[in-house]
Amino acid sequence: MIVQNSQTLLEVRGLCASVNGIEILKGLNFTVKRGEVHAIMGPNGSGKSTFAKVLAGHTAYQVTGGEVLFEGKNLLELVPEMRARAGVFLAFQYPIEIPGVGNSQFLRLAYNTVQAERGHDELDPLEFDDLVREKMKLLEMSPEFLERSVNEGFSGGEKKRNEILQMALLEPSLAILDETDSGLDIDALRVVSQGVNHLANKDNAIVLVTHYQRLLNYIVPDYVHVMSAGRIIRTGGKELALELEERGYDWIEAEAEATGAVS
Amino acid sequence: MSAVLQNLVNQPYKHGFVTDIASDVVAKGLSEDTIRLISAKKNEPEWLLEFRLKAFRHWLTMTEPEWANVKYPKIDFQAISYYSAPKPKAKLKSMDEVDPELLRTFEKLGVPMHERAALAGVAVDVIFDSVSVTTTYKAKLAEVGIIFGSISEAVQNHPELVKQYLGSVVPAADNYYAALNSAVFTDGSFCFIPKGVKCPMDLSTYFRINTQDTGQFERTLIVAEEGASVSYLEGCTAPQFDTNQLHAAVVELVALDNADIKYSTVQNWYAGDENGVGGIYNFVTKRGMCRGVNSRISWTQVETGSAITWKYPSCILLGDNSVGEFYSVAVTNHHQQADTGTKMIHIGKNTRSTIVSKGISAGQSSNSYRGLVKVMPTAGGARNYSQCDSMLVGDKCSANTFPYIQVRNQSAQVEHEASTSKIGEDQMFYFAQRGIGAEEAVSMIINGFCKDVFRQLPMEFAVEATKLLGFKLEGSVG
Numbered sequence: 001m002i003v004q005n006s007q008t009l010l011e012v013r014g015l016c017a018s019v020n021g022i023e024i025l026k027g028l029n030f031t032v033k034r035g036e037v038h039a040i041m042g043p044n045g046s047g048k049s050t051f052a053k054v055l056a057g058h059t060a061y062q063v064t065g066g067e068v069l070f071e072g073k074n075l076l077e078l079v080p081e082m083r084a085r086a087g088v089f090l091a092f093q094y095p096i097e098i099p100g101v102g103n104s105q106f107l108r109l110a111y112n113t114v115q116a117e118r119g120h121d122e123l124d125p126l127e128f129d130d131l132v133r134e135k136m137k138l139l140e141m142s143p144e145f146l147e148r149s150v151n152e153g154f155s156g157g158e159k160k161r162n163e164i165l166q167m168a169l170l171e172p173s174l175a176i177l178d179e180t181d182s183g184l185d186i187d188a189l190r191v192v193s194q195g196v197n198h199l200a201n202k203d204n205a206i207v208l209v210t211h212y213q214r215l216l217n218y219i220v221p222d223y224v225h226v227m228s229a230g231r232i233i234r235t236g237g238k239e240l241a242l243e244l245e246e247r248g249y250d251w252i253e254a255e256a257e258a259t260g261a262v263s
Numbered sequence: 264m265s266a267v268l269q270n271l272v273n274q275p276y277k278h279g280f281v282t283d284i285a286s287d288v289v290a291k292g293l294s295e296d297t298i299r300l301i302s303a304k305k306n307e308p309e310w311l312l313e314f315r316l317k318a319f320r321h322w323l324t325m326t327e328p329e330w331a332n333v334k335y336p337k338i339d340f341q342a343i344s345y346y347s348a349p350k351p352k353a354k355l356k357s358m359d360e361v362d363p364e365l366l367r368t369f370e371k372l373g374v375p376m377h378e379r380a381a382l383a384g385v386a387v388d389v390i391f392d393s394v395s396v397t398t399t400y401k402a403k404l405a406e407v408g409i410i411f412g413s414i415s416e417a418v419q420n421h422p423e424l425v426k427q428y429l430g431s432v433v434p435a436a437d438n439y440y441a442a443l444n445s446a447v448f449t450d451g452s453f454c455f456i457p458k459g460v461k462c463p464m465d466l467s468t469y470f471r472i473n474t475q476d477t478g479q480f481e482r483t484l485i486v487a488e489e490g491a492s493v494s495y496l497e498g499c500t501a502p503q504f505d506t507n508q509l510h511a512a513v514v515e516l517v518a519l520d521n522a523d524i525k526y527s528t529v530q531n532w533y534a535g536d537e538n539g540v541g542g543i544y545n546f547v548t549k550r551g552m553c554r555g556v557n558s559r560i561s562w563t564q565v566e567t568g569s570a571i572t573w574k575y576p577s578c579i580l581l582g583d584n585s586v587g588e589f590y591s592v593a594v595t596n597h598h599q600q601a602d603t604g605t606k607m608i609h610i611g612k613n614t615r616s617t618i619v620s621k622g623i624s625a626g627q628s629s630n631s632y633r634g635l636v637k638v639m640p641t642a643g644g645a646r647n648y649s650q651c652d653s654m655l656v657g658d659k660c661s662a663n664t665f666p667y668i669q670v671r672n673q674s675a676q677v678e679h680e681a682s683t684s685k686i687g688e689d690q691m692f693y694f695a696q697r698g699i700g701a702e703e704a705v706s707m708i709i710n711g712f713c714k715d716v717f718r719q720l721p722m723e724f725a726v727e728a729t730k731l732l733g734f735k736l737e738g739s740v741g
Contacts, residue, residue, distance in 0.1 A: 056692075056696050057695070058692055059692065060688065061686060064515050079695070080695035080696060081694075081695040081696075081698050081699060081701075082694060084695065084697055085696040085698045089696070090695075090696050092693065095695045096689050096690050096691070097686055098690055098693070098708060098711075099711070099712075100708065100710075100711025100714065101707050101708060101711040102711070105707070106697075106707070108706070109699055110697035110698055110699055111705065113697075113698040113699055114697075114698045117698065119432070149715045166697060168696070170697070224645045
């Protein structure tokens with residue numbers, strides 16, 4: 001929701017980043033205020049997922065220019081775990097499997113690490129068990145998930161639920177959901193979306209990175225941005241997503257080129 | 264690999280220091296005269312000198328084994344000094360009399376012997392460059408008839424027991440390094456648990472290599488009589504040196520009817536620097552014989568050190584219904600090489616064996632599992648389960664599995680499972696994105712990977728092993 005006089009949570013100015021020497025982000029500008037839901041759309045290879053990973057601090061990407069302020073502070077100087085502790089959360093497009101590490105142990109360590117950073121008390125395994133089971137209900141997850149290794153042998157839908165479960169536990173102020181809708185059947189999409197909507201409030205913000213308008217029927221964005229060739233070339237309301245669904249991206253890229261938004 | 268991770272993995276060896284103690288070192292070189300000199304210095308009976316000489320003469324006819332998946336320059340056996348003993352200031356009756364410098368060494372290692380013994384109820388038989396300096400809790404153990412001390416003492420005080428069992432599991436001519444050890448061993452531990460006695464505490468030995476260029480040839484012999492049981496812990500650290508040190512120990516375990524021996528090792532010898540210079544060559548022969556019915560021998564090892572590890576703790580399952588177990592974690596980093604595994608020889612009926620091997624390779628290291636499961640025609644109903652898992656950390660290391668299975672009885676069941684996994688940058692990023700730093704992430708992954716083995720360790724050792732692995736591998740991911 002758009003909140004009057006809301007504080008700016010994230011401010012990205014002229015961000016440039018590359019991977020293996022190839023520039024992917026080419027001067028990206030992006031501002032998010034507390035309470036807002038943003039959708040970033042765009043064709044394959046436009047740099048959407050790269051942007052998500054750069055914000056989270058993935059070591060494979062080098063920032064070559066621009067700045068990112070999170071809650072007014074320079075986010076780029078923080079190592080990935082400090083960004084996470086500061087409240088930046090990335091729901092992964094392909095959550096990785098970690099064999100041998102129990103899901104409940106992992107979730108509790110993550111939870112307690114973030115709690116400690118915020119000056120809150122850590123929870124012992126029993127207290128945490130109560131909390132996590134409560135949160136799992138929200139995502140209609142069976143408690144047997146806790147016994148399994150992190151993401152190991154999970155179906156695509158189970159992995160995505162596990163991501164949103166982590167979001168529910170860590171209560172980030174900025175949640176970036178990287179193609180969370182991909183690989184979900186319609187029921188799973190509904191459950192995951194409900195979970196996200198439940199977590200959205202006036203103090204946090206959500207950035208959805210997606211290819212498809214489908215997700216936006218469930219999580220309604222305040223703003224829709226179109227990315228192309230490493231920049232945001234168009235920003236509109238939720239109706240922009242519907243227009244994209246109908247007309248594709250070509251016309252918008254052509255328009256942008258004509259107006260000089262893309263070099 | 265990111266710089267942070269690089270730094271973490273390149274932490275220097277923490278136990279690298281040399282204790283300045285006057286050592287009684289025999290001139291370098293190996294001949295019958297050297298052996299006679301060692302034997303005379305130790306005031307040994309004639310039969311033991313004969314045992315040594317026979318082994319030496321056989322050794323001369325043998326050639327160094329080359330089948331292991333390890334590479335190292337030829338060892339010059341004449342450039343090694345075969346005997347080195349710290350000069351005692353007086354005959355030691357209590358801890359107060361131990362060389363304070365020596366005690367400081369143990370402090371640095373984090374092994375305050377007296378405290379450790381008192382707090383943990385562990386009797387520590389400390390081997391310091393080949394000669395036992397002191398033994399604690401001996402009196403208490405003696406009350407129940409347990410003999411625990413150095414093998415040199417046992418040779419003097421219980422020659423009949425040593426003579427009966429020495430070489431009965433690992434014959435003097437068994438292999439190149441065992442023959443060498445049989446010829447020149449200077450000291451080691453001896454443990455005898457008489458019939459029906461359950462050892463009331465874990466027995467522990469801390470080995471430490473100190474004098475540069477001194478080959479280490481420990482000899483350990485553990486005998487559990489009918490119905491006896493014992494848990495034995497062996498832990499090792501060594502100071503940092505620039506020349507390779509040869510370590511060729513022999514460990515023999517004998518379990519009679521219904522006896523139970525559990526032998527646990529945490530090995531952290533100097534592995535060489537990050538370029539692979541220096542480090543210990545650990546060529547060890549460890550073997551247990553389940554001689555009696557229903558006997559059980561269990562090996563648990565956590566191998567983290569040494570430039571080269573060549574080691575196959577094995578079980579000969581002779582008694583019907585006897586059980587052999589091998590639980591191993593072998594970690595290699597930088598340029599370390601490990602070729603380790605086990606042999607389970609099923610001879611008796613309904614004998615069972617379990618092998619769980621976890622190999623972790625990081626840096627440019629090479630880590631091989633080599634195991635033999637052999638079921639003899641006599642071993643009706645024998646069963647074996649083997650599980651060999653490898654984990655690769657980074658992309659310059661290698662892991663190999665060489666399982667040999669020979670089954671000569673149709674009623675036997677042999678199972679083998681293997682897997683290979685990898686800690687990658689993406690796993691580390693996943694942890695980081697949830698607020699978890701690299702050190703904790705690696706330790707969590709490794710502990711998850713090794714938990715089947717750590718579960719087998721005595722509690723205290725398990726904690727030590729967990730820390731050690733974290734320390735060895737922190738940040739080697741990238």
